[in-house]
Amino acid sequence: MGHGRAAPSRGGGDPFAAGPGGKLVAVAGAKGGVGTTVTAVQLALAARAAGRKVALVDMDLQSGDIASYLDVQFRRSIADLAQINDISPRVLQDAVFTHQTGLGLLLAPGEGERGEEVTDRTARQVIGALRSRFEVVVVDCGTQMTSAGAAAVELADIALLVTTPDVVAVRAAKRMVRLWDRLQIRKAEETVTVVNRHTRSAEIQPQLVQRATGTTVARTAIPAGFKELQPAVDSGRMQDLDAKSAVKQALWGLAGELGLVEAAPPGGGRRATHRGGHAAGGGGERVLPGLRRRHAIEAGGDPAQGSVGDGTDALNEIAPPSTKGFLRKRGGGDRGQVTVEFLGVLPLALIVLAVIWQLVLVGYTYSLAGNSADKGARAGAAKGAGACQDAAAKDVPGSWTADIDCAGGDGTVYKATVKLHVPILFPGAADFPWTVTGTAGAADETDLAGGGD
Template sequence: MTQVVIGIENENLVADLMSLLEEMDGYSVRAVAKSPSELVDLTARLEPDVVFVHETLGIEPVTQTIRDIMSRRPATAILQVSQVRSASTVIKAMEDGARGVVAYPFAYEDVSTRVLAATEWGEQMKAVLAGAAVTNSSRGQVVAVVGAKGGVGTTTVASHLAYDYLRDNPHERVCLVDVDIEKGDVGAIFEVRQSVSIADVAKISGDLSPVVVHDAVIEHESGLHLLLAPLDVREGEFVSPEALRAIVALLRRDFDLVILDGGGHVSPAQAAIVELAGECLVVTTPDVLSMRALRRRMIAWEALGVREEAAFKVLVNKVDRASLFPASAVNKLTTAHVVSTTIPLSPRVLEPSINDRDPGAVTEVAWWSLIKGLRQELGLARGPAPAPQGVSKKRRGRKKKSAETEGGDETQATVREPAMAGRGREAGAVGLETVGILPAAVLLCLIGWQTAVTGFSFIYAGHASSVAAREYSVTGDKVEATQAARKAVPGSLRSGVSVSTSGKRVSVTVPIVKGWPGSVLPTQLTSTRTVVREQ
């Protein structure tokens, strides 16, 4: 039973607050104080879990009352009761040591949300003060994915990270939040229609509750939960850093993983999620413009105190080996940690998912292997137990069963041995079949190679005869024509090239490289061209 002490002079407010707490299971009001000194004394004696203190309790500032309680009972969660719950009021109360602000007239959702969060904090604080490590935290992990600039693939990476994590961890709850207010594409990638957005939640950020946030979250058919960007860009002004902090705090309580897609455009919202996230992945491409934008972005974030450059992780996306800017150069241009996973330029691989608006439409195993490698480097490698462990368990089960039947069930043990022998014979048969097929496969490869070489020789013979005929038409010299023909073929064939003339016809013979001795294929090709003598 969670113990509560109330410090409010107004009896009507006390009655309203007590009636709400009675509706909540597991909460009991131990005492009501009418002055700051009485409240501090009751807190020291009763050791409550949660304390409500009114902003006008006594003649002393509420700041001093909160600090007196915290100095005596640091594990007690304090909630300040105020007439107005504004951003400045909440910040001031948190600076004094309170865990939140409850506004009146009281609303059940507001009071229950603040009390639950305060109770959770108090339990963790007690464990810390007792010297115990808090291992089972109910707060989910938050990962922000932002782009060095627009068009580097930020939304694609964030969406596929969330989708792949949920496939490997179907028992967990994953939420993908589109914080790219101006150009959010998460809804298009998953083909979902929205009636509310993150802007609608941000409008009432001063009075948020879990019910309000969950009503705005859309559950996709894949099991992934989505909180989308507004359709009207003008509503983006409501998504302030303060609103994002409140929204992310509530999402962390209900989801095991929250991935924030910050897009590639600089905004206060993007800076806020970079500061809030436990891990921040910056997506860039190996080109001069993206690296210039990355450097400017890192310098700005570090100058504003949002996050140090070394605390970021950088993913190099759309790597093209033919590019003049190598992907390896990114590591030399930033002090952030560049992950070892690089994603090659693969528009054809992602085209099915874009056309079908379903990340699951990507069937390339190599693509999902890259996403899994990226998840491991971000600390998101949780998933089902690997297959070898399951095999080991089955083997242990068979050994146990064999030991149980060893004393009396000799028939089963006898039957099991021929089965193993049969599998051994099948393995031997497969090996013999492979040996028999190998010569035929080698012969087919040689025939294919010889056919290809013959085709190339035919092409070079035609080109050499055209060159020789042109030279002979100008000079009338067979030696000059032969030299021109030899220059027109690769060096390995020049020694075997011969030229013959007959009237107005010039013939060039080119040798064919034989793939093996005694080949029945022709050993040379002859091409003839007609000469037009130039006067």
Template sequence: MTYQVLIGAPTAALENALTARFEELGDAEVVSVHRTSREVSDTVGKLSGLDVVLIHEDLGPLPVLDLVRDISRNHPQLAVILIVNEVEPDTFTNAMEAGARGLLQADATIEQLSARVTTAAEWSRTLRRHLEAASLDVPVAGRRGSIITFTGAKGGVGTTTTALHLARIAARAGRVVCLVDLDLQTGDIPGYFDLKHRRSIVDLVDAADDISAAMLSDTLYVHPDGLHILLAPVEGERGEDVTARASRQILGALRSRFDLVIVDCGSAMNEATAMAVELSDTAVVLVNPDLPALRGAQRLIAMWSRLQIRAPENVTTLLMRHSRRNEIQPDFARKLLGGTMLRTPVPAAYRALEEASNTGAPDRLTDEALLRAFGRLAGELGMLTVPAPDDGAPADAALAAGADQHGTGPHPATVATPARGRPSRHARGESGSLVVEFAAVVPFLGLALLLVWQVLLVGITGMYAGHAANEGARQAAITPGDLAAIREEATKRVRAPWDAADTFDLAVVERGGRSFVRVTIATPAVIPGVDSPWGITSEALIIPEG
């Protein structure tokens, strides 16, 4: 894999020094060299396969940081590296704020040059793939997506979790989706996706009057699943910059470019969230099955009505943490709140969400009940692409062919009634052949049962591995370095024979500057004496206490 590099060098001596070093690199090729900032700016837009732009700090006549800022804004997929005579803290900070991917000293070694260019080029190609899949440059004219807001009746009801999982489902269904974190003071979507991105919604405020596709490309984070994310500011106090007017313009720009805009409004109302609720096609209020949450929802909906933000009949509620053991069931909550309540409640499965939330990997949510609930909710809210009706037979063809009105079988009138009396010779012959056929099928049924039992053992092993990793991670946060204590706590969540010494393996691993507890358990085999070929591995992030 060869990376393409453009160089902006103010002198022939510097150009010769850099090109000579690149000639010794087998994975990078210098495709263009320029002496002025204007030449660099004109060329970067013409080279389709360009990965990295190296610019010396003395390049002119345009100030070099302004040049870096222009390239980062107009070509966000390009990685810009600033070459400096001496690396200083202020220079590094200013370059990062302008959009550079890094600094490189002019007299850097070939190894340093190779490492920096390779890292920047890989970042550039990854972002380019995401932007190509993003389809951000769709025509604005004639496009009007839907906005769905999610607001919590109180904190901790699961607003962010619900919004992000529904957004992922819609994106996998083929919708072009943007998830907006409008919980401006306490929003933490980066924690749920384990992502880092320097841009947020406040970067669009100053340009809210004319938001271009390039600005959105630079501001939005594109998740590998195809989901686009507009983050809340890292500094909560900057959320005050997002006024009602800015919120209207930003959401309008997103609506014109996306099929679906899902807004996490948190549980605190401000100008921006009030405007989002007012603009939304569907406003969902999330409530827990307890009176404080239900009263909170009543107050919120009443306040929206008094402020003429949204009429109560246009508000939809969603019941969270549902269980048959709850004192308050969906029917009672629906009567208490009035209006429309989604038919599908979200089940109370706190532990099932734990691993996905702690590791920043939403795809680690594997609980079938939760996944089914989120899938049904996405359908109720119209987030999924509805397939076009078949162009073949008419809708009533099944009835014409003898099916009942529910499509479950033939109409009763078309079923012949068997004659009473002794069975015929033909019938007795058929029953004899059925016995022979059944005897031939029995071995296959036994094999199928063994396979089902083995699959069940694999599922149980995966569950034990996940529980053990979580328990080990909690103990590792308390007693870091004490592997024996970590293993002892982890095995408490595992039963025999899964906890045997030759079956259970635990290790603490480092990756990306963070520590994880990794548990691997060998799946027991259905056939005795046969070694299992399946080892199930699960990891849990160690979150240090304090």
């Protein structure tokens, strides 16, 4: 279950043997609850599954949850490295927990107040030591920008900012981007924003997030998947998340887009949906903005991935009227979604209409039975039973099955009774096994006239 302390290697060489400088990915959240830790953990697991040597660092120093997400109990943390000037391989080995998945975990301190011991200098030393021994280093910076987290974002090859498609989170993302720019940590165009819990029906779509923040939004949008995530989160077994999970497939697809993996994502090679029709990790045809710190790119590159302005006025569009207008201009994708949703509720709508129509037929049958009996009684009172039958039957449409009883009366009142069968939806096709009865009477005129049948 991943419990216990990592056993240091006493022989056979250093398990963290030095290698080339690893790629550093910093994952920060626009605000709490947007899925920052889930994103960081799954990116690390994807890179590890692809055969990379991966370190996952919890730099959410006061409320880090990576240990809980991966079912780890380990007394060492990044705070234990705070007072060490020279982080040797043995020192690093004692602080890093080797998880059953093969990930090297450097956890946040269990006591939140110890997070203050981790300065930007400590963060730079730790990150440098990890990058020299791991191919990929993923840092969960949390949502509170500490000096250590700021150092991680500044040093990162790729800085991810996770947000959800709602007004509060997008505004928080914009504030974070502006904070990084003011502190000269990172420019907006060097930041990749990941939209989590994305739905096609949401009013705020990735394009609008890109305009609002001035960042590049990842092609891979992570779908909402509370039900599939909850069991893995509650059990602390994020590594056991079903390979068919839409969230896992999207996050592993994001890992491919970031260049952390080369293999196909889980679930039979099926890749997550990317805007623009490109598969994740498509052969290096896209240079991520974070890598501009290492590689110069040509001006006027892919306009779909370049800077789209500073986004100063874009948040004015994150309101229902203007957002809906913006979305209507995006094309027919949402219209297709509306069509699918309409087809989903169509059977229920038809059932409701059928029930209403049946109730109308029942009411109409009651009206027919009463009117028919009344006309039959009047005719029978004047001319007898034959006239009663003819008059009552004439007032009933041919699609209704009628039983007419012109029994006459006691010499004073002539009575007629009409029983009609209630049709099922379509008169004449089938009837219910119960009937509607209408009864009427009229002053008997046959005896006064001295005749009658």
